[in-house]
Every structure is written in C-alpha cells, then in structure tokens.
Amino acid sequence: MVKFENVSVDYLYSEGLKDINIEFPDKEFSLILGATGSGKSTLLRLIYMDIEPTSGIVEVGQWSSRKVSARKIKKLRRSVGVVFQDFRLIENMSVYENVALPLIIEGYSRKYIKRKVETIIDEIGLLDSINQKAGTLSKGEEQRVAIARAIVKNPFVLLADEPTGNLDPESSVTVFNLLKKINKLGTAVIMATHDYLLIKDAPYRRVMMDCGRISENQEIE
Amino acid sequence: MVKFENVSVDYLYSEGLKDINIEFPDKEFSLILGATGSGKSTLLRLIYMDIEPTSGIVEVGQWSSRKVSARKIKKLRRSVGVVFQDFRLIENMSVYENVALPLIIEGYSRKYIKRKVETIIDEIGLLDSINQKAGTLSKGEEQRVAIARAIVKNPFVLLADEPTGNLDPESSVTVFNLLKKINKLGTAVIMATHDYLLIKDAPYRRVMMDCGRISENQEIE
Amino acid sequence: MRSYYILKQAIYNIWSVRIPVAIAILTIGISLSVLMGVSEIIYKVYSTVEKVREEFEIDLFLKSDITSLQKDILERKLNNISQIKDYQYISKEDAAQIFYVEFGENIFDILTDNPLPESYKIKLYNKMTHVTIVNNVVERINKIDGIDEIKYHNDLLLLIEKYLLIVMVIGGAIVFVLLLAMNMFVRNTIKLSVYSRRDQIEILQLLGSGKLFLKLPFILEGLLEGIIGGILSGIILYFFHEIASDTATYLFDYDLKETNYIWSISIFAGAIVGVLASSASVNKFIKIFSTE
Amino acid sequence: MRSYYILKQAIYNIWSVRIPVAIAILTIGISLSVLMGVSEIIYKVYSTVEKVREEFEIDLFLKSDITSLQKDILERKLNNISQIKDYQYISKEDAAQIFYVEFGENIFDILTDNPLPESYKIKLYNKMTHVTIVNNVVERINKIDGIDEIKYHNDLLLLIEKYLLIVMVIGGAIVFVLLLAMNMFVRNTIKLSVYSRRDQIEILQLLGSGKLFLKLPFILEGLLEGIIGGILSGIILYFFHEIASDTATYLFDYDLKETNYIWSISIFAGAIVGVLASSASVNKFIKIFSTE
Ligand SMILES: Nc1ncnc2c1ncn2[C@@H]1O[C@H](COP(=O)(O)OP(=O)(O)OP(=O)(O)O)[C@@H](O)[C@H]1O
Ligand SMILES: Nc1ncnc2c1ncn2[C@@H]1O[C@H](COP(=O)(O)OP(=O)(O)OP(=O)(O)O)[C@@H](O)[C@H]1O
C-alpha cells in the first residue's frame, strides 16, 4: 500500500505538491491525470523516494519517508519498478544489459537472468535490437526498454510515468496491455498519462491533478 | 525546399533509411507518421545535417549534403528550426537563456532578444517559469521550451520531432495551433508525430514511414 | 552474475569512455614516473654523500721517536674514544708499500732511508662523520703523546654539510611536495572521470543498487587504470635508466641497472593509487535523494 | 548581447559545475607553485654556485728579492693571459693590514720585521673558473719569473664541478620534466572539465553556433580558472617564502623576499595556461556530424 499523509513539496518557482492525502491500495491500477506541470512526476518521485517531502509522510509498504536510511531506500527501490519519464537508461550499455540491471543488482543467477530478460525483451518487441546500445535507440524503443527494465523484477508496485508518450497508438496499446497483465498478476500499478484515448475505457481509478493538488479522486469499480 | 534523392542510411542493427525520394516544398506543412523505429527522426536529422546519408543526396534550400563544410552547416542550422525529440535543452541554463540562444548566436541586440523571447515564452505559457533552470522543468514544460527555442528565430524550415509527446491534449492543441500559425507566416513545417487524434482533421500532407521506407506520400489539398 | 557484470562493466567503462580513462592512465603514469625518477635521483645523491662519508678517515702520523709503550697507550686511548669504529696500524714498511702502489715508485730507489712515518688510519662510525664531532675527536687525539701530525679532510665534510646535505633536504622537500601534488592530480583526474559518469551512478542508485555494487566497477576500473599507468611509468623509468645509465655510472659510480626493479614498484603503486582514488571518488557521488 | 552571454556563461559555468572547475583551479594552483617553487630553489642553488665561482681567486706570492722590472714584466704577462679579468697588487703593507683585519693582531706587535710577502690577487672571468682552465692558467703563470708560490682553491672548483654542477643539471632536468608533466596535468584536467560538458557543446553546434562563440565561454572560463589558480599558487609561494626565508638567508645568503614578485608571474602564467588549455580542449569536442 502506498499512502500520502498531508504531503507537500516546495519548489523554487512552482507549485510542487500541496497537502496531498491519498492511498493507493495493493494490487490496484491507478491512473494519474493532469496538465503538464501539475505534479504527477513529483508524486511518483516521492514514492520511490527520489525526493523527500517538505512536510507530511509518504508510506510505501513497510517503508516510511519519516525513517529513511541508505539501506532502507535501497530495499524499497528494489521492490518498486519505475518507468521514468525520461527513461534513464545507461546509454553505453546494450538493451540486454539495461533490462538485466535490476536482476543483476539483486544477484540472480546468470541463467535465470538470461531467460527472464530475453522473454521480456521479446514481449516489448525489441529482440532484434537486444545488443544495440541504448544510446542509439529511437525514443519509442528507449521507452519500451525502460518499461521492460521496470517490470523485469516483478515489483510489488509499478510506477509508470507517461509510459506511452513516445509510442505510436499500436505500441501504446501493447504496452498498456502488458501493464494490465502485470496488474492482474498482483502488482499495484500507478501510471501517469496524458493519453486519454488509450485509457478511455479502462476500469481504473483516475486521480486528477491540478497545480499540485488532487482535484478529483474517482474510483471506478 | 527540402529534397531527398535516393537517400539511404545504414545503422548497425536496424534499418535506418532505404532509398528515400521525397520533396518537401517551401511553405508546406507535412506530417511524418509511422511506428516507433520506422526512421522518422533519422529523416529529420538528415535535414539539419546531424548525420550524413550513407548514399544519396539531401538538399535543403541552397545547401546540399554533397558539399558540406563546417561553415555551411553552421549557416544551414541557423536557418532551420528544430524541436528535438529529446529536447536538448542546456540543463543549467534558465528557460529564458535556452530560448534566447539561437538569437544570441546570430548576434541580435539585447533589447530585441528580450522582447522576442518574452513574447514567445508567454505564447507557450511558461512566463512564470522564465528564470527556472531547464533541468528542473517537468517534461511537458521542457518540451514547450524546446518548441519556443525552435521557432524564436523565424526559421525557413521548422522540423518538429514529436513535439507533443509529453503534452496533455489541451497543450498539444495549443502547440499545434502555434505551428500552424508559423506555417501560415511562410515557414515550411515538417512534423513527426504519433498523435493521430491531434492531426485527424489537419489538411496537411501525410508521409507514412515503415521500416525505413516511405510507404505512402499522401497530399491533401 | 554480479561479479561477471562488475568485471565486464569495468572493462567496458574503460573502452566506452576512452577520453577520461586515457587521461587518468596518463596522469598516473606521468605522476609515478616523475615521483619515482626524482626520488631515485635524490636517493642516488644521498648514497653518494654517504659513500663519501664512509670513506672519510683520519690519518695519525707518529713521531719517529715513538716508543712501543707510547704506542700501546695510544691504542688503548683510541679504543676509548667511542666515535672511533676502527683503526689500522700502518708501519713504515706498509707506508712504503702504499707509496709504491700509489705512485709506482719504490721509495728506496730514491732514498736509501725510509722517511715515511708510522701511522694509524682511523675510521669513525658513519653517523659520527660530522664536522663538529670530528673536530672534537681530533682534539682528544691531539692530547695523546707521540703524535706528529693529524691529517683529515674536514673541508670535504664541511662542504657536504654546508651544501650537499642542504641539497638533500631540499630534494626531500621536493619529493614530499611532489608526492602531495601528484597524489592530488591522480585523485582529481579520477574524480573527474567518475564525475563524467555521475548519471550512471544516479541511475544505479535509483534501481536500488548497493554501495559496493555501485563502487566495484569503478574500483576495478581504477585498479586497471592504475596498473596500466604503472606499466607506462615503468616504461618511462626504464628508458630514463637507459639514457641516464652512463652519466650515473660516471657521476655516482652507480649502476642504474641495479634499480631496474623500480618498474615493479611502479605498477604496484599505480594499482594502489588507482583503487584508493576511484573508491573515494565514487563516494562523492553517492547520495540518497537526488535533491541533495 | 553575444559578449554579455559569453561572459555570463563563463562565470555561470564556473559556478554550476563546481567540481571540475574547483579541480582545474587546484591543479593549476598546485602545478604552478610546485613548478615555480622548484625552479626557484634550483635557481638559488645556481646563483650560489655562481657566487662561489665569482669569489674564486688565485694568489701569487712574490719572491722577497723581486725587482720592480721583474714586477713590470710579470704584470705585462698577466695582462696577456686572456682568462684573467683583473688582478690586484698587494704590497707588504697591504698584507699586514689584511692580516690585522682578519686576525685582529698587528703583525708588528709580534715581529719587528714584516715577514708577509708581496702578492697579486688574480680574478678570472666567471666563465673561466673551471678546473682545467684554471690549471692551464696556473701553469702559464708558473713560468713567469719572481713568483714564490701560487695558492688557489682548486679543490672547491673540483667539488663544484663534480657535484654541485651535476646537481644543477639534474635540477634543470627535474624542472623540465615537471614542466612537461604539470602542463599535461593542467591540460588534462581542463579537458576533462570540458568533457563533462560535451552535451552543451553539441547542443550549441546543433543550433548553428560558430566555432568562436562555442569556444569563448570556455576560454574565458580557462582564463578565470588560470587567474584564480595563479593567485592560489601565489599564496602558496608566499607562505613558502615566509617559512623558508630564514633558512634561505642562512644557506644561500639570499633574501627570499626579494623574489616575492614571483606571485605576479604565477598569476600571469596561470592565465596563459588556462586559456591555451581550454581552447585546445574545446577543439577536441567540435565536430560536424554527431556520428563522427
Ligand atoms: N527540481 C525541481 N526544482 C524546481 N521546480 C521543479 C523541480 N521539479 C519539478 N519542478 C516543478 O514542479 C512542477 C511539477 O513538476 P512535475 O514534474 O511533477 O510535473 P508533471 O505533472 O509530471 O508534468 P509533465 O506532465 O510535464 O511531466 C513543475 O512546474 C516543475 O517545473
Ligand atoms: N545512431 C544509431 N545507431 C544505430 N541505430 C540507430 C541509430 N539511430 C537510430 N537507430 C535505429 O534506427 C531506427 C530508426 O530510428 P529513428 O530514431 O529514426 O526512429 P523513429 O521513427 O524516430 O522512432 P520513434 O518514433 O521511436 O522516435 C531505429 O530502429 C533505431 O534503433
């Protein structure tokens, strides 16, 4: 479970977040919507504790933003999968290596990693480019690699920040279906998106953000 | 006029471009469509001569890819505006400075630059963040800054690589209208996009790309 | 898999970021060779001075009418002077012999009588060959009966003490300053090399990698750079030895080839420096929150 | 506007990329102070040796029965020896006077007769104070009539020639090697500092910026870094002078404060080094196509 209690984030020129209170239950699929600059990414960054809240508490599973340590944050980040809005691939590593990184970090066996990574790269349709350097991929390809890296370790929460921004409608649907499938397997997914067409009929909770506040929190059964 | 003659680009793992023949007349608005990895960005990069064609000739106005020199490419790039797919803002400069750069490079007066840059930043709706460092902007904001920088110098061709990928539908429409306006003023616009909804009713030429080839070149009056 | 990754990454890093790595290697190589070259020169000067000291001796020429009792007393007194390491009695015949060896002429060919006096050659302990101590010893010896003349090259000692020793001290200071400076250059270069890859460190942290995993590729990279830098420095030193060898033999009567093993020290030192510097550098870029 | 941008950018660069800039400044500062400090030491040793040389003289003691005609001939012959710069006649009275000054005793208090001989003090040209030349000169003088004894400290010259001069040569070599090494360190550091901002250079090129516009902010940055590094080195040298001042006065009889102006050279050198290095570094990252 991910829980925000009176969370605010102050930035120098802009809103950041103001007094956010919200819970994302386990296994649920939530969509975060809102104009650019409304604070979607900031919200997600708080969850993987890339930034600290200026005030308030963020709780993610057993971890709380009140008691952080390098060791705890390390554990937390290992159990959360993140598709960063700017991908954050390591440019001079191959697609394979980028996707394998989370597994390597956790110390899985080479054989397991190979099987797992190849399956997932196949699923996102990049098997042909598996040895290509991430720095030479097209943006859409990079985005798919970023998605593969986020889901490869079966995280307990998956954060996806605009995961289809650089994809054509067809690939977007494929990716969205992938996220749905992962959600069905028990992972909570929190996805920030602008692609209203893609999510039009999705039966998921929609959280609307506006200037650093949650303007609507609409659950759909 | 931008003209491709039998242009191919070879990449290590993937298609790149194969035998492209196409003309983009002056003052026209063209849309480049196609799945991720189909070669849209490669096509655009050839126009601002960030890469060389492996074979064939690219002609942009008075410049030809057959006779390049540092001096000629400098001139060419000054008369072409580019919205890069990955924005390419200078992170530790402010929004103002990033947008002003092309004008500073051309040596305009300080007063002229100030007026021009402030107008355009207002137009893309970032006047509040004018002094914010580009590195701290949200992706959507970065994208709009990238657009502002591309159009600030009234280029004779404007290349826009997925300029609305990180924007919410509303901002996308604003940006698209801005591009239309610029086109009306006489600038040829070549825009690569995935946002079919946005361009649905636009009366512009559509170039469909597929695996490095042009699969359709459909002009609309 | 982790260790495979780490090794591969270290090698790959080196190749994919050639510029900073090449610079780090060059910096380590040049630093080490400058440092070790200068140290070696200073050491050679030092050992030359020591050799001059070691050869320092005091000659006591005895009166021609000295009695053997007086000689006994003299020897006993010499034994009592703690600064004296050793002395050697040279009889009139020994002196003639030495004269023959040194001048190639038999003294009896010139004179029928042997005019050379009996003498003692006195050696002091190495640490005692300082002008003031020597003067003191000479003074004590002077009081002994039966001595005609005392000869010793105190002016040489004076020179050593006034100039050469100073040069040594200055040389030591230079080496010390160089040590600090070179150490700083190597650390800074590696820090910059890591700095240019701070993105990678940040990404790995966002993926939950532990500190060690984060650091090991860089440490290994530092190790490899250090070893290559050390080899580079070894090669430079080798050529320095080749070039300077004749000069060194002439000046210091010293076979430079003897210290050719310096190249192995150089590699070892390079490795240590590389590891320490890269490890410390990565630490600078490890932080919990990206806003820190 | 361009120039405003360039200046602002240079200052801003320095602040926003503190780490590489601080490292560049430190590197320039330490390099300059090591280099200038070592050069100064070597120079001091050199000037001491020169002073010793300058003071070198040959004393000719004349026979007591020398006639004034013989003296005339002698002087004429001395004039003919081209290595001789100068000579000074010292009469018996002058000698007594010198004796008085040196020993504090009037010679006539001890003896009624003045036993001190007439003499000439000969100075050679500085360049001529080498063992072989001196021996040659002495040989020629020796052939002149009326000379009783020639005294000169050839052993000191020998020592200078065998050791001190060698130290000088070695010192010169050290300075030369340091010059190369430091130059490389500074260039590399600045190159790495520019390397960490190669994105910015690439972006500016994509926007059609000319070479000069691209380079000027970095050149200005190099200039500022060089000046600050030079000031740093000036401060280090200043303290080095303060600390070493007494020692230097004692050893070399040299007032270090005299060369305190070294800090200004240091700033000047820093500025030049900074500009050249940064200009060359940026060139490395200027290319037409991003695929090059
Ligand atoms: N490190 C920072 N320093 C200062 N301001 C920041 C920082 N990060 C974000 N902001 C500002 O906070 C606001 C919210 O940013 P955030 O990235 O959360 O927006 P977003 O909803 O993700 O937008 P987008 O849809 O464009 O990605 C923006 O106006 C942004 O400029
Ligand atoms: N520098 C490069 N080296 C190797 N392959 C490259 C390089 N640049 C692009 N490619 C490959 O060429 C193909 C076309 O790339 P391009 O960036 O033109 O696609 P795109 O149509 O712009 O895709 P997207 O919609 O994802 O941006 C991709 O498969 C990509 O992996």
Ligand SMILES: [Mg+2]
């Ligand atoms: Mg965002």
Ligand SMILES: [Mg+2]
């Ligand atoms: Mg593209």
